Amino acid sequence: MAAIQWLRCPKTGAELVIDGDRLVSRDATTRLAYPVRDQVPELLPDCGVELSPDEWSTVMSRQL
Known part of the structure; x- marks a missing residue:
């Protein structure tokens, strides 16, 4: 299981996705x-x- 599955946006608790050198909230x-x-x-x-x-x-369209 990848660590990204446990990481969440600190403001909203939303899931994050990897986009290059950043994590983007869903x-x-x-x-x-x-x-x-x-x-x-x-x-x-x-x-x-x-x-x-x-x-x-x-960014979100690239995640599909």
């Missing part, structure tokens, strides 16, 4: 992305960056 309302630096995700609430609706949709 929550369509907040659309938060968290950086991964040196293979360590920065899952602090203040580290989340809100994606535009279009960018978030593009």
Whole structure:
């Protein structure tokens, strides 16, 4: 079982998906992305960056 299955968005508790060097929340309302630096995700609430609706949709479409 991959560790990503246990990681959650610190603000919403939503599942996260891997998108390059960041983890993106599946929550369509907040659309938060968290950086991964040196293979360590920065899952602090203040580290989340809100994606535009279009960018978030593009990331989610790649997950299917």
